[in-house]
Amino acid sequence: MSQLKVNGIRNTSATSDAITLATDGTCTVKATNRSSNLIINGSCIVAQRSQSSTSAGYQTLDRWTSSMAGTDEACTFAQADVTAGTDPWNAGFRKAFKVTNGNQTSGAGAADDVSISQNIEAQNLSNSGWDYTSSSSYITLSFWAKSSVAQTFYTGFRIYGDDQREYCFAYTLAANTWKKVTHSIPGGSGHTILNTNALGAFVQWPLWWGTNYTSSGRAVDTWQIKNNAANYPDNTSTWYTTNDATFELTGVQLEVSDHATEFEFRSYGDELARCQRYYYEAPDLSHRIADGLIACNATGSYALPVGGAHPTTMRAAPTLTLDSVTYSGCSFNSSNTNTTAWGMRVTTDNTTHFRITTGSATFDAEL
Numbered sequence: 204m205s206q207l208k209v210n211g212i213r214n215t216s217a218t219s220d221a222i223t224l225a226t227d228g229t230c231t232v233k234a235t236n237r238s239s240n241l242i243i244n245g246s247c248i249v250a251q252r253s254q255s256s257t258s259a260g261y262q263t264l265d266r267w268t269s270s271m272a273g274t275d276e277a278c279t280f281a282q283a284d285v286t287a288g289t290d291p292w293n294a295g296f297r298k299a300f301k302v303t304n305g306n307q308t309s310g311a312g313a314a315d316d317v318s319i320s321q322n323i324e325a326q327n328l329s330n331s332g333w334d335y336t337s338s339s340s341y342i343t344l345s346f347w348a349k350s351s352v353a354q355t356f357y358t359g360f361r362i363y364g365d366d367q368r369e370y371c372f373a374y375t376l377a378a379n380t381w382k383k384v385t386h387s388i389p390g391g392s393g394h395t396i397l398n399t400n401a402l403g404a405f406v407q408w409p410l411w412w413g414t415n416y417t418s419s420g421r422a423v424d425t426w427q428i429k430n431n432a433a434n435y436p437d438n439t440s441t442w443y444t445t446n447d448a449t450f451e452l453t454g455v456q457l458e459v460s461d462h463a464t465e466f467e468f469r470s471y472g473d474e475l476a477r478c479q480r481y482y483y484e485a486p487d488l489s490h491r492i493a494d495g496l497i498a499c500n501a502t503g504s505y506a507l508p509v510g511g512a513h514p515t516t517m518r519a520a521p522t523l524t525l526d527s528v529t530y531s532g533c534s535f536n537s538s539n540t541n542t543t544a545w546g547m548r549v550t551t552d553n554t555t556h557f558r559i560t561t562g563s564a565t566f567d568a569e570l
């Protein structure tokens with residue numbers, strides 16, 4: 204009978220053994236915890252706000268934000284379909300975050316920038332099991348990316364603690380070809396990360412950052428104290444100076460591991476619930492109140508039975524925004540929110556029948 208005698212088994216790109224064999228014939232298996240993806244909506248399936256926008260910030264895909272400055276024509280940020288038969292489609296992905304460049308007629312300015320990113324809640328990262336103070340402990344980022352222009356791009360990772368520290372790496376895309384990118388990021392001596400509901404880190408994909416923010420001396424694959432004059436090496440401007448160039452991203456996973464594992468697919472309901480910790484919509488307020496619920500004989504301020512519990516505990520007391528709200532027999536007085544519920548007050552106009560007739564509300568506790 205043939206025997207294979209080894210001390211351990213590991214992937215060719217891993218830095219530690221997945222299976223360690225002891226002299227007594229037993230073994231220790233390093234298993235990756237499922238529900239390990241620190242990125243929320245990495246499959247790009249949830250878009251509560253809208254499916255397309257030419258504005259920066261939180262506008263389209265949940266948990267994803269964008270930056271845009273100095274452009275001659277605004278970029279378009281959109282939830283896009285992944286084309287059937289492509290590699291990410293075959294891997295199970297149906298949606299992507301797509302950026303379409305405007306026409307930057309004045310060229311690539313030193314103060315111009317276009318980027319997309321996701322902010323990570325500090326306590327999610329600090330309690331993830333990553334020993335961010337050790338250079339032998341890794342967190343691994345993986346994603347699918349496609350650009351209509353062949354170019355080298357950069358991705359950045361910044362952590363927030365007693366100070367801010369940042370790491371970046373490079374990857375190269377062929378034109379109109381999906382590529383799966385993986386990169387393992389080590390911890391480092393002196394690193395700290397907050398253990399609160401504040402911003403703990405972000406992952407960023409710059410498509411163009413001008414030379415005000417980059418430096419030819421910035422090294423990749425290494426940490427530095429935040430330096431806004433040298434966040435990345437100098438960017439190649441091909442994508443930014445190509446009219447209507449596109450960039451697509453999907454299948455984004457950040458996990459505590461020294462190598463990338465299979466993407467953690469979540470149901471739409473699961474992903475939506477995670478997103479609603481940071482933002483959600485109450486699309487129709489009219490059904491929340493009926494005529495004559497409160498009788499009154501004089502004008503005054505009354506607690507209106509509009510509101511209730513949030514669908515999940517929110518990160519912080521959200522900002523409540525009312526949209527296209529119309530009232531019958533009353534007018535808006537005040538509102539209040541906390542992490543678990545919200546409510547409103549109205550001023551009545553001496554009637555026993557008052558209500559909200561139309562309108563919606565949004566609740567924003569984004570980082």
